[in-house]
Amino acid sequence: MLQVALAGAATVAAIQTGAGAQTTTASATTPSAATAAAAQARARADAIVARMTQDEKLLLVHGLFPPMAAGKSANELIPSAGHIDGIPRLGVPLVRESDASLGVANQVEQRKGDVATALPSSLATAASFDPRIARAGGAMIGSEARAKRFNVLLAGGVNLTRDPWNGRNFEYLGEDPLLAGTLAGAHIAGVQSNRIVSTVKHLALNAQETGRMVVDARIGEAALRMSDLLAFEIAIEQGRPGSVMCAYNKVNGEWACENGHLLNDVLKRDWGYPGWVMSDWGAVHSTTRAANAGLDQQSGQELDKAPYFGAPLRAAIDQGAVSRRRLDDMVARYLTGLIQTGAYDTPVPAAATIPPYARNADVAQRAAEAGIVLLKNQGDVLPIARTARRIVVIGGNADVGVLSGGGSSQVRSVGGAPVETPLAYGGSASFARITYHASSPLAALRKALPGAQVTWLDGRNFNATVDAAKGADMAIVFATQWTTEADDVPDLRLPDHQDALIAAIAAVQPRTVAVLETGGPVLMPWIDQVPAVVEAWYPGQRGGEAIANILTGKVNPSGRLPITFPAAASQPVRPRPVGLDRLTGLDAAAAADPGAASTHALESFPVDYVEGADVGYRWYERKRMTPLFPFGHGLGYTRFAYRNPVVTGGRTLSITFDVVNTGARTGADVPQMYVAREAGGAPMRLAGFMRVTLKPGESRRITLTAEPRIVADYDVRLPGWRIDAGRYRVALGHDAADRTMVSSTTLEAATMKP
Structure with missing residues (x-):
């Protein structure tokens, strides 16, 4: 039996070939070079730790939450997510932490007048199916973070979408582990190219906001390794984040931030992760259990019930409950993450500088244009014909701006917020507002x-x-669905009777276009009456311009769905938020908000992930259901054909074929490869993809190589990955439901390390 080792970045080359990464990133080094670099960083960290006093070590393993930490540091506390003092005598830098993935956050304007460039939602980036777009966005926000005196970004959200109603879906990268892990890795590498740290978060199964502080996510080991953990594994291999953030929830009965299996066994032993594990803000519940289970740093200690890694950790060490060796490892991992990313040797500037906002806005606009998805275009209603002389634009505050998602990722964008509505209730009321970016689709x-x-x-x-x-001559209806961290949406309907408005307009205007600004999938009871539908997500700071370019044809739409859109509320595994009925009033707010949760005793409740590894489109195939729009779906103003496919098996699974632009416009396509064993009837899995731009009539021959862990199953008895010898089906398609080109080949047996 063929033995294949997958440690560190061993599969980077295969992943880049399969996923279509077409640029060199900071993570694109050989496994041996990466291992050597990590070893050198750790050796340097150990030498620094050896010179520290115990007080200095303890200083570095718990961080402050600046808005609640007045007087606790001699250094300036910038209103932001986190602060850890440095040790000047040893050259250990001061660390300032900011949210997050969509730009340098300033949620409720803690820093008066401080603006930043707002990327579109992470789902929009995922819809580009383009690691280059993800990397460019990460590099841009990392540069702005450094200019604003931050050196750790709480970015890299890679939790898989298991439920379409999750209020935080817009911050993540969809339902597929290969897509999410690949784009998260590219984003992280982009952030860290500025010599600052990016996290990857939230380990693991932080899949709903209802009761997020108390929910117990339950799933089998093999299924977890083949889904959510695989996304983290790929992201870590490709991005090499300096830190991993553990989640609020429990996983199989243990708090994620004191889950020894997740942190010690999987992350540090199996994956050889060299950096540090930081907690989410308000996610620590103990001292001894958490430290011994692998948590290296308590973040935002003021949001926990106690500074568990302060005086209580000192006492636990004195009593022998936590070893001094473990404390040294905690500190060395923190320093290793700073050293490897360059943050250790590139201190934050003494004064803030103004970023090149105009240039950075172009990065945000390109990301939005690449991620907007044309869902339907019956009769070629789009692009807007030059003969349309009277166009009415309706709804969605499209006269002033575009919607953004709420919570810790909220960016106060350049240009200000033309609409900003405080919340009177809900888990997010203390730190979120319904906010629009000043980019008017109407004006554009x-x-x-x-x-x-x-x-x-x-x-x-x-x-x-x-x-x-x-x-x-034409009606363009802008429909919105605001979603936010700390609250799930109760259902998938458009709020405020927007469905009725769209249906009424379509009944009188045959050339109706619906433009959706949503946090994820919504139901469309009017879909048969509306000829053109555009999913714009939360399109960011230049969203209005991006939408106008798509509608008018200046930009050919090329986004593909990173998430399945259900045809009915009954299709998803869980039709509504689990636990919503349990949590009412103050209990609901406490379950969502860390500050409130510290003063309320709430009962944990389970969520059983019965779909296992069959997340999203795999669930639909397993249950033989037809969604409204499948994963990978997306139209454009041209057509693409795949020709002359050749499938190769043996030790590596690949498919080589011609992509041909058969239309009259230049455009981008995303060929997708899905695989499954012929025996057993398991759903097919996305094993490779590539974004390709072609001129009219142009043809290009490309090869997609399958990520081996997608072809394999996780075997808890090895433990590790196992590819069974035998016949495998290979589908080359435009989306997850496309089975027009299916081939088969034979693979040799192989095993891989966990």
Whole structure:
């Protein structure tokens, strides 16, 4: 039997070939070079630790939450997520931490007047299926973080979407482990190219916001390794984040931040992870258990019930409950993460500088344009024809801006917030507002269509809106769904009767376009009546311009769904948030908010992930259900064909084929390879993808090579990955449901380390 070792970055080359990474990243080094670099960083860290006093060591294993830490540091406390003092005599730098993945966050304007460039939601980045887009976004926000005197970004969200109603889905990268892990790795590498640290988070199964402080996520070992943990594993291999953030929830009965199996066995032993594990803010429940289980640093200690890694840790060490060797390892891992990323030797600047906001806005706009998905375009309603002279734009505050998601990732973008609504209740009320970025689709459309009369209605006057739509050449309806950290949406309907408004407009205007600004999938009861539907996600600081470019055809849409859109509420594994009925009033707020949770005793409740590794599109195939729009789906203003496929088996599974642009416009396509064993009837899995841009009539021959852990199953008896010898089906398609080109080949047996 063939033995294949997969340690560290051993599969980077295979992953890049299969996933279509077309640029060299900081992670694209050989496994031996990566191992050597980690060893050198650790040796240097150990030497520094050997010179420390115990007080200095303890200083580094718990961090402050600046808004609640006045007087606790002699250094300036910038209002932000976190602060850890340095040790000047040893050259250990001061660390300032900021949220997060979509830009340098400033949620409720803790830092008055401080703005930053806002990327589109992570789901939009995932929809690009392009590691280059992810890396560019990470590099941009990392540069702004350094300019603002931060050297740790709490970025790298890679939790898989298991439920479409999760309020935090927009912060993550979809439902597939290969796609999510690959793009998260590229994003992390981009952040860290600025010699600052990015985390990867939240380890693991932080899959819902309802009761997130108390929920117990239950799943089998093999299924966990083949889904959520695989996404983390790939992201860590490719991005090499300086830190891993553990989650609020329990995993199989143990708090994630004191789960020895996750932190010690999987992360540090099996994956050989050299950096440090930091807690989420308010996720620590003990001293001895957490330290011995692998937690290296308590973050934002003011949000926990006690500074567990301060005086209580000192006492535990004195009593022998936590060894001095373990304390040394905690500190050395922290220093290793700083050294490996360059943050140790590149201190934060003494004064903030102004980033190149205009240039950075272009990065955000390119990401939005690459991730906007054309879901439907019956009769080629789009792009907007030059003959459309009277266009009415309706709803969604499209006259002033575009919607953003709420919570710790909220960016106060350049240009300000034309709409900002405080919350009166809910788990996110203390740190979130319904916020729009100042990028008006209406203004952008008027600029792009100077010969047309583009009018605006907010949609509140129902009769006037329907009459205006009837009298126009085209109606463009902007529909919104605000989602946020700390609250799940109760259902997948568009709120505020927007479904009824869209249906009424479509009934009188045959050229109706629905533009959706949502945190994830929504139901579309009007889909048969509306000829064109565009999923714009939360499109970021230049979202208005990006949407206008897609609608008018200046940019050919090329986004592909990173998440399945259900046809009915009954299709997802769990049709509504688990535990929502258990938590009401103050208990609901306490379960979602760390500060509140520290003063409320809440009962833990389980969520059984019965789908196991069959997340998203795999669940639909397993249950033989047809979604509204499948994972990987996306249209454009041109057509692509795949020809002359050749499948190769043996030790490595690959498919070589021609991609041909058969239309009349330049555009980008994302060929996708899905695999499964012929025997057993298991759902097919995305094993490779590549984004390809072609001119009209142009053809390119490409090869997709399967990520071996996608082909394999995890075998707890080895333990490790096992590829069974035999026949495998290989589907080359435009989405997860496309089975028009299916081949088969034979693979040799192989095993791989965990």
